[in-house]
Each structure stands twice: as C-alpha cells, then as structure tokens.
Amino acid sequence: MRTFSYTVVDPEGLHARPAGALVKEAKKYPCKITIGKGDKHSDAKKMFGLMGLGIKGGETMTVTTQGDQEEEAAAALEAFLKENV
16 A cells, blocks of 8 residues: 655646546556545545545645555656646
8 A cells, every 4th residue: 555645736726627637547557546635535536536525725635545556556646646736
C-alpha cells in the first residue's frame, strides 16, 4: 500500500473536467485507488464519488493505492495531480 497527500492548487478545486481526467488516469491501473478528504473517501475510478468529496482549492486530499502496480499508479497519479489540479 502506498499513500501520499496532495494540496489542490486550482482555485476551483477538483471540478468536473480534472476529476474526469483523474478517473481516466486511475482506470489505467488494476490496483484499488482511493481518494479521501477528512473522513470521506471515494474510489478514484468513480466520477460521482470524487465529485461528492467536494474538494476545493487549497484543501488537501489523500491518495492511497493498494494491489498490483500500486507504485506505478501512485507515481503516475501524483504527477497527474501536480500537472492538472
């Protein structure tokens, strides 16, 4: 299992466009990927779940990968977030 935190720099937060791209990126990997904010967590491969977290600009989210290719998935998602959110 690998976990990292990321603080959203986009003032609009994790809105529909970057959330959709994040889901697409997460679906490339077979491992379980969850994103959390506070005590709420969602499957990173589910668009409505991510939107339901309500992650706003300046807030920190936690990304956890577990299973096959978890290291590759974590590295790719961290790079994706830094470039897009």
